[in-house]
Each structure stands twice: as structure tokens, then as C-alpha cells.
Amino acid sequence: MFSVLIDQFWSLTISGIALGFIYVLISLGYTMVYGVLRMINFANSEIFMFGTFATVVITRDVFHYTSLTTHSTGFRLVLILLLSLIASMLTSAVVAVFVEFVAYRRLRARGTNKLATLISAIGISIVLSETMRLLTHSRPTGSGRVLEKISLGTLWGANIRIDNVLTIVAASIIFILLDRFVKLSRMGKAIRAVSMNEDASKLMGVNLNRVISTTFLIGGLMTGAASFFFVTVYENTKFNIGFSMGLAAFTAAVLGGIGNIRGAFAGGIALGLLETYASAVLGTQWKAVTVFITLVLVLLFRPNGLFGEAIQQTRA
Amino acid sequence: MNKKIQKALAVAATATLALGVVSISQAQAAAKVTTVSIAYQGPLSGGEAQTGIDEQNAVKFALKQYNDTNPAVKVTLVSVDDQGDPSVAGTVAPGTAANKNIIAVVGPAYSGATIASLPYYKAGNLPMISPSATRVSLTNPKDKASYGGPVFHRIPSTDAKQGPALAKYAVQGVTSPKVYVIDDQSSYSTGLRDYVLKQVAKSTLVGKDSIPNDATDFSATLSKIKSTDANVVIYTGYFSQASKLIKQLRGAGYKGVFAGGDGVLNQEFADLAGKDAEGARLTGGTIPLADADPALEVKFKAAMGVASGVYAVESYDATNIILAGIKAGKLTRLAMLNWINAYSGTGVAGNTISFDRFGDTAGAGFINGFVITNGKVVSKGQIK
Numbered sequence: 001m002f003s004v005l006i007d008q009f010w011s012l013t014i015s016g017i018a019l020g021f022i023y024v025l026i027s028l029g030y031t032m033v034y035g036v037l038r039m040i041n042f043a044n045s046e047i048f049m050f051g052t053f054a055t056v057v058i059t060r061d062v063f064h065y066t067s068l069t070t071h072s073t074g075f076r077l078v079l080i081l082l083l084s085l086i087a088s089m090l091t092s093a094v095v096a097v098f099v100e101f102v103a104y105r106r107l108r109a110r111g112t113n114k115l116a117t118l119i120s121a122i123g124i125s126i127v128l129s130e131t132m133r134l135l136t137h138s139r140p141t142g143s144g145r146v147l148e149k150i151s152l153g154t155l156w157g158a159n160i161r162i163d164n165v166l167t168i169v170a171a172s173i174i175f176i177l178l179d180r181f182v183k184l185s186r187m188g189k190a191i192r193a194v195s196m197n198e199d200a201s202k203l204m205g206v207n208l209n210r211v212i213s214t215t216f217l218i219g220g221l222m223t224g225a226a227s228f229f230f231v232t233v234y235e236n237t238k239f240n241i242g243f244s245m246g247l248a249a250f251t252a253a254v255l256g257g258i259g260n261i262r263g264a265f266a267g268g269i270a271l272g273l274l275e276t277y278a279s280a281v282l283g284t285q286w287k288a289v290t291v292f293i294t295l296v297l298v299l300l301f302r303p304n305g306l307f308g309e310a311i312q313q314t315r316a
Numbered sequence: 317m318n319k320k321i322q323k324a325l326a327v328a329a330t331a332t333l334a335l336g337v338v339s340i341s342q343a344q345a346a347a348k349v350t351t352v353s354i355a356y357q358g359p360l361s362g363g364e365a366q367t368g369i370d371e372q373n374a375v376k377f378a379l380k381q382y383n384d385t386n387p388a389v390k391v392t393l394v395s396v397d398d399q400g401d402p403s404v405a406g407t408v409a410p411g412t413a414a415n416k417n418i419i420a421v422v423g424p425a426y427s428g429a430t431i432a433s434l435p436y437y438k439a440g441n442l443p444m445i446s447p448s449a450t451r452v453s454l455t456n457p458k459d460k461a462s463y464g465g466p467v468f469h470r471i472p473s474t475d476a477k478q479g480p481a482l483a484k485y486a487v488q489g490v491t492s493p494k495v496y497v498i499d500d501q502s503s504y505s506t507g508l509r510d511y512v513l514k515q516v517a518k519s520t521l522v523g524k525d526s527i528p529n530d531a532t533d534f535s536a537t538l539s540k541i542k543s544t545d546a547n548v549v550i551y552t553g554y555f556s557q558a559s560k561l562i563k564q565l566r567g568a569g570y571k572g573v574f575a576g577g578d579g580v581l582n583q584e585f586a587d588l589a590g591k592d593a594e595g596a597r598l599t600g601g602t603i604p605l606a607d608a609d610p611a612l613e614v615k616f617k618a619a620m621g622v623a624s625g626v627y628a629v630e631s632y633d634a635t636n637i638i639l640a641g642i643k644a645g646k647l648t649r650l651a652m653l654n655w656i657n658a659y660s661g662t663g664v665a666g667n668t669i670s671f672d673r674f675g676d677t678a679g680a681g682f683i684n685g686f687v688i689t690n691g692k693v694v695s696k697g698q699i700k
Contacts, residue, residue, distance in 0.1 A: 008539035015535035067590025068691060138361035138399070140556045142588040149567040159569060234532055235563055236588070238363065244530050279536030285501060285526040287536075 004280045010158035012276050018164040018233065020272025021171035025226035026249030027256070027264040028178065029096070029219035035195040035259040036215045039114055042121045043099045045246025046128035047092045047220055051227025052237035053132065054091035055084040056143045059231075065144030072146055080146050081232070085170075088231075089224035096220025099124055100213055108212075125242075132239040140238045143231050167229045174225050175265060178218065182261060191215055195259065248275075248291075255295055257305030266306050351390045352647055353417040354379075354638055356631075357408075357433065358425030358448075359400030363556035366584040367400065368425055370625025371447055374605075375422050377616050377624075378635035389642050394418055398429045400554070402503070405429035413440035419652050420444070420638045422631060427451030428503040431462045438467055443653040445637060446470040447630035450478060450578060450601065451507045455674040462503070469656055469675040471630040471663075472601035473683065475504075478577055479511020481683035481699040482599045486550050486575035487520070496546035497524040498537065498561070500553030508552040508577050522546050527561075529553065534561055538568045547572035554579040559588035566592040573597060581626050586688045598686040602627050604695050608665040626693070633663040 005012065026048055033041040041047075059065040063080055072080055103120040152160045182188040193201035194211050202208055230245070231237060248271060256267025271291065278290035302308065356375045358368035372395060379393055396412050398405035405424060412418060413436035421437065421444040424430045430449045437444055444467055446454075452474045453459040487493040495516050499509040506526075513521070522544040525537045541549060549565065549572065551558050558580040565574065576585075578600035586593045605624040606613040616624050641655035660670035670678050685696040 004540050004543050007543040011542070012536060012539050015533070015539075019533050019535070067587060133361075137365065138363070139365055140363050140559075140588065142559065142590070144590070151569065161567070163567075230532075234560065236532075236560055241532070244532065275533070276536050280539055283525055284531065284534075284537055285528065287531075288528075 002281060005277060008158075008280065010156040012280050013273065014155075014158055014160065014164055016273040016276035017269060018167045018272070019276065020252075020269035021167050022226045022229050022233075022245075022268075023249045023252045023271050024175060024265050024268030025171055025222045025229070026245060027253035027268050028175075028261060029092075029223035029226075030250050030253040031256075031258055031261055031264040032191075032215050032219040032222070034253070035261075036191060036198075036212055037104070038259075039104075039117055040121075040250070040258075041096075041099070041216075041219070042118065043103065043125040043128065044096075044219070044223060044249075045242030046125045046132075047095045047099065047242075048223045048227050048230075048245055048249075049129060049132060049237070049239065049242035050095045051088040051092035051224040052231050052241060053141070054087040054224070055228050055231040056141055056237060058084040058087045059143055059146050063146075065146060067142050067144055069144045071148035073148075077147065081166075084146075084231075085225065085228045088228040089221045092224025092227060093217050093220035095128070096216045096223070097213060099128075100216040104212070104216075105209065129239055129242060136239055138239060140236055143235045143237070145235060147232055163233045167233060171225065171229060174222065178222060179261060181218075187211070187214055251291065251295055255298055255305055257302075257308030260305070260307045263305055263307030270306070350388060351392060351417075352419050352642060353392045353394050353415070354635070355394040355396050355412050355415075355418045355421045355423070357396040357398055357405075357412065357421055357423035357429070359429075360395060360397035362399035362401065362404075364400040364426070364554055366555075366582050367448070367626065368397070370582075371423070371425055371627050371631040373620050373622065374447075374616075374624060374628040374631035375635045377620055378632050378639060380619055382639045387643065389647065391639065391642060396421075396423070398424055398426075398433070400426040400429055402428040402432035405432040409433035409436040413437055413442055418442065419647065419649050420641075420656070422447065422634045422638065424449060425627075426504060427454060427507065430454060430464065430468070431503060434462070434464050434468065438464075441467065441649045441653060443467050443638075443649060443656050444469060445634035445656065447634050448472060448578065448602070448627045449504075450475045451504050452476045452511070453507065455676045457674060463674075465674055466657070467653065469671045469677075471634055471669065471677055472578075472627075473681050474601075474676065475508045475511050475577075477681065478599055478601060478683050479508055479513075480515035481685075482508070482550060482552075482575060482577050483512045483515035485597055485599055485685045485699050486548050486573055488597075490548055490573060493520050493548045494522045494544065494546045495520050495548045495550060496522055496541050496544060498549065498551045498553070499524075499526050500529045500551075500557055501526050502529060502553065504579060505552045505554075508579075512550055512552060512577075516550075527553075527557070529557055531557070532560065534564045535568075537561075538564060538570070541565070541570065542568070549574050551576045551580060555582040555585035556588065559585050559593065562589050562596060563592045575599075578602065578626070581686055581693065583625060583693055586691050586693060590691070593688045593691070596688045598688070598693070599683050599699060600626065600686065601683050603629055603665050603682075603684055604693075605629050605632070605664065607695055612664060629664045633669060637661065637669065 029044040103124045107117045190206045252267035252271040256263030279287045356372045360368040427449045453462040454464045499505040575597040581598040581600040605628040646652045646655040663669045685699045
């Protein structure tokens with residue numbers, strides 16, 4: 001039973017971390033919004049889904065990639081990857097700001113209770129996924145292989161694949177940029193101020209609406225980056241892809257301590273590893289069971305998640 | 317007048333009107349006995365849609381040929397989309413059963429969806445002929461939960477035949493095979509898996525896994541395949557997951573055989589997986605229309621605008637059995653059921669079709685092998 005884990009430990013670990021980084025980026029979408037609004041953005045799964053289609057559109061429609069096209073190299077490869085990443089990030093960011101405007105802003109302005117906002121977010125989420133379902137006739141969409149999944153060598157017997165490395169390195173850079181932005185920039189400080197005390201920050205002259213829109217925008221950018229990595233690694237998407245990925249990322253956010261961006265990081269990586277190890281040891285059919293039992297156990301002992309209370313000041 | 321009374325009156329008036337409309341339309345229907353409906357049920361949207369669209373095209377083709385002869389009784393088609401999903405099938409089947417114009421169903425396409433639909437069709441005495449549901453228990457009266465008699469019939473042979481054939485076909489020409497078997501936890505998939513496992517020699521089976529139908533990341537399974545050094549992977553699920561699995565397998569450097577059953581047997585599998593699908597070995601109790609009757613395939617293309625897909629022959633045969641019944645004046649569900657039970661005729665492939673008392677065809681008994689070659693599903697003939 002454990003022989004697979006021992007035999008394939010590093011190979012499992014690397015793919016677990018790569019998957020974990022995708023979770024990290026999506027869970028930032030949840031955690032950023034929760035940080036400022038104390039509300040779950042249930043439409044984040046659809047923000048992710050729209051991002052995946054942006055990458056597909058760039059590769060399939062702009063660069064005419066089919067499932068039979070040979071992969072690209074050199075400058076063309078970098079160009080396609082970069083354009084896809086930007087397109088996914090921008091698409092998700094636009095959808096996120098749209099969601100904030102439609103589902104949150106007006107309700108907030110009228111002082112409705114949080115439950116109404118929650119339902120309107122779920123509503124917009126359904127509208128978004130059903131729209132994509134109709135546009136794609138519910139069919140799965142494959143993406144051509146732009147990046148040949150070559151092996152960069154082996155490390156402790158594990159095959160180091162370029163798509164995993166790309167995900168881990170690029171997602172780390174994006175995460176560090178976000179962390180620095182929230183810590184050091186003027187807007188970042190405003191976001192943290194609103195997160196700690198909304199009324200006090202208003203009194204200090206923080207423009208609440210702008211902060212909230214920016215938070216949605218940043219959350220969307222992060223989720224969009226996740227969409228790009230997802231399509232690059234797994235080469236497919238579907239109108240309902242947001243549900244399973246969104247649920248996993250939300251779990252990661254809660255596991256790490258929702259509202260805390262470093263918590264999202266820890267939660268995402270932990271979840272990616274946990275899922276991969278559990279599938280290897282117990283069989284894939286036990287993956288979800290293991291994940292949620294672990295989540296419940298963690299919350300029993302640390303009700304605010306792994307990092308919930310420990311580093312309040314970095315709340316985003 | 318009291319507001320409440322006003323409201324109640326309004327409701328009553330609307331109801332009377334609505335009932336009136338219903339009774340008029342029923343009267344109209346009764347006057348026009350010259351039109352009856354048959355239903356096609358299968359996945360027309362969702363990940364497996366291509367299967368349903370291919371099958372329904374064959375049903376439409378048979379109907380078109382029939383209606384073009386200007387028959388006394390016109391037949392219309394009702395499309396029932398169950399997405400191949402038992403939970404969706406359970407919600408659309410009651411409506412199909414309640415629609416008295418429908419006198420027979422071609423389908424459901426999938427075994428799980430069939431099991432979910434059966435209670436309604438049994439209660440409504442609605443006869444069914446499935447072109448592709450292969451789970452063994454559907455025609456096993458000892459299996460109370462999924463036995464389809466007396467309304468269920470099917471054209472293809474069952475997974476009891478397909479499982480061993482798939483296991484044999486997967487290892488053909490492989491020296492010292494190491495077989496890894498994966499299912500997707502659906503009724504079809506686990507059933508087929510069990511029959512595959514019966515055939516795979518204990519010494520060659522190196523592992524198995526069960527991956528939920530909505531999984532996106534297969535890396536744990538890939539690691540297990542790698543650690544067991546398997547050189548034959550058999551997947552008993554459906555094509556949309558199979559295309560993801562084979563992409564990730566090839567991406568991880570797996571060079572061995574990939575084999576799948578009739579759930580994977582679909583042109584869209586090759587389209588979605590692209591180059592990675594090359595050489596994949598698939599099985600199915602079906603014969604391509606172009607092989608069974610090339611002249612009919614030409615007519616099919618001309619009439620439908622597309623080439624026929626998987627299970628076209630079986631869908632066409634199933635529809636023609638029902639149409640023959642309508643020609644013979646069997647215009648009620650019960651008359652149609654008796655007609656199908658007593659039916660004996662020849663299918664497109666020249667085989668004799670008649671049903672035993674459990675709903676299986678007496679004549680069916682072959683499983684064909686297919687290989688993805690240059691992005692196309694190519695038939696390799698019967699697996700011996």
C-alpha cells in the first residue's frame with residue numbers, strides 16, 4: 001500500500017506541489033475577497049472557468065492550435081504562453097470586477113444583509129456557468145499542446161517536467177509579487193486597513209468602493225493566472241470545471257485560514273500534496289474522503305485554519 | 317368582494333381555462349391517430365454528447381427513410397437528453413413515460429441512465445430498445461435493482477462478452493504484459509471492469525485504480541502505473557475522461573498500450589486527445605455502418621450531411637424494428653411491446669435479430685476491435 005508512496009515519493013511530491021500552486025492562486029481569489037468583505041465569493045469558481053477559456057481562445061483561435069498541431073519552441077512559444085497568461089488574467093479580472101459590480105456593490109450600498117449578497121453571488125455564478133454551457137453546447141473543450149512536456153532531468157528518481165516547473169516557478173513569482181504589493185503598496189495598506197477595521201479605515205479617508213473593486217480585481221488576476229496554468233498542464237476545460245477546482249481551492253483557503261494570503265499559500269500546497277498522496281496510497285476513490293476528514297480535523301483543533309490567527313497583520 | 321375571494325376566483329378561472337386547453341389538445345391528438353412518436357434517449361449534451369448525437373442521427377435517418385415513403389402513420393421523434401447521467405435520467409424519464417404519444421424508446425444509450433429510467437418505463441409499459449447499453453445486469457432477472465424486463469431490449473452483446481474481448485485485445489502482441497486496470501466508478505464502468513478482470517491472468521495484473529468521473533488530475537495514478545512498470549493500461553470508462561487520461565499518461569512518458577471499451581469508442585476521443593490517442597485499442601459490440609453496408613453509408617451521408625458515428629448500425633436497426641411494428645399497425649405501447657418481443661428479422665449487417673425473454677438479442681455475439689490511426693477510429697474486425 002505504501003510501497004507506491006515510497007517508490008514514487010518525489011514524483012508524487014512534485015506533481016502535488018504543481019497542483020497545489022494552482023489551488024493557491026485560485027484560493028487567493030476567495031481569500032482576498034473574504035479579507036475585505038468577510039464574505040465568500042461563490043462566483044470565484046466561474047471567474048476561474050472563464051479564465052481557462054481565455055487561454056483556449058488564444059491558443060486555438062488566435063494561433064490555430066488543434067490537438068494535432070505540433071508544439072511550439074523558442075520565441076513563438078514564449079509569445080503564446082505570455083499572451084495566454086495575460087489573456088486569462090485579464091479575462092478573469094474583468095469577470096471578477098463585473099461580479100463585484102453586479103452582485104455586491106448595489107446590495108452593499110443599500111445595506112442588505114450578508115445572506116442576500118451570498119445568494120446573489122451564487123446566482124451570478126450559475127448565470128456565468130450556464131452561459132458558458134450554452135456557448136459550448138456542454139461539450140468538453142480540448143486545448144492543443146503548445147508546450148511540449150519535456151523532461152528537464154530527474155531528481156531523486158522523479159521526472160522533472162517543464163510544465164510542472166513552469167507552474168511552480170511562475171506561480172511563486174506571482175504569489176511573491178502579490179504578497180509584496182499587499183504589504184508595501186499604498187493600495188495594499190488600504191486593503192489591509194479595510195480588512196482589519198472597515199469603519200476606522202473609512203474615517204481615515206480610505207475609499208471603500210475603490211478598495212473593494214481593487215480586491216476583486218487582484219483576486220481575479222490571481223485566479224486567471226491559475227486558469228492559464230491549469231490549461232497548460234491539463235490541456236482541457238469545460239463549463240463546469242470551476243465547480244470541482246473552486247471547491248478544492250475554497251477548501252485550501254479554509255484549511256490555511258481564510259482571509260490570510262499566506263494561509264492560502266500553505267493551504268493550497270498542503271491540499272495539493274494531500275490529494276496526491278491520498279490517491280496514491282488509498283486509491284483515487286478515497287481522495288475526497290481523505291481531504292475532507294483532514295479539513296474537519298484541522299478545524300477541530302484550529303478553528304481558524306492553519307494560519308487563521310497567527311499572522312493577523314498580513315491579512316489581505 | 318373580498319380580495320381573497322377575488323384571488324381564488326382568478327385561480328379557478330385560470331385552471332378551468334388551462335384544463336379546457338388540455339382537453340381540446342387531447343381531443344385533437346385523438347383525432348390525429350395517424351401520427352405517433354418514438355423517443356430517442358441518450359446524452360445529447362454534456363461530456364458524452366457525441367455518443368448521443370451519433371446515435372440520434374441514425375434514428376433520424378431511419379425515420380426520414382420511413383416518412384419519405386408517405387406511410388399511413390407518420391412518426392415523429394422526441395429527443396430525450398439524459399446527458400448519460402443517471403441523476404439526469406431520473407428527472408427526464410418520468411416526462412417521457414407520461415407522454416402517451418410516445419409508444420417506444422430507442423435507448424437509453426448508457427447503462428447507468430437506463431437503470432435510473434427503468435422504474436418509470438416499466439410502470440408505463442413503454443418498450444425500449446437500446447443500441448448501446450451493455451451492462452450485464454440489465455437483462456439478468458436475478459438482479460432486481462437493474463433488471464429491465466419486460467420492457468428493456470438491446471441490440472449489442474453484453475459486457476460479459478466485451479470484458480474478456482477487451483482484455484484479450486489489449487494484450488495482443490505484447491510480450492510479457494503487465495496490465496493496469498482503471499474504472500470511473502459508474503455502473504457501466506465497474507461492470508465492464510469486473511468482466512475484464514475475470515479474463516486478465518492474475519500473474520499479469522499489476523494494479524488497478526478507480527478514478528471519479530470528474531477528476532482532472534491523474535498524477536497519483538500515473539505514479540502507480542510507473543511504479544508497477546505496467547505496459548498495458550485498460551480504461552473502462554467513457555471517452556471524455558479517457559482523452560484526459562491518455563494525454564496525461566503520454567505526457568508523463570508512458571509508452572505502452574492504452575485500451576478502452578465501447579465507452580471510449582468514439583471519434584471525439586481521438587479529436588480531444590489528438591496525437592496522444594494514436595494507437596489506442598478500443599472494443600465495441602458494434603460494426604461501423606460503412607463496413608456493414610457501404611451503399612447505405614453513402615445514403616446516410618447524403619441525407620444527414622455527416623458521416624455515421626459509433627453505434628449507428630445498432631440505432632438504425634433498433635429504430636427499424638419499431639417502425640416495422642408501426643407499419644404492422646402496432647400503435648399502442650402494449651401492442652408494440654408484444655411486437656418487439658416476438659420480432660425476428662435481419663439487421664443491416666446481415667445478422668438475425670430477435671430477442672430472448674430477458675431482452676438480449678439472440679443473434680448478437682461479436683465484439684469488434686478498433687485502433688486509432690491517423691486521428692481516426694479504424695475498425696480491425698472481430699476479436700477472436
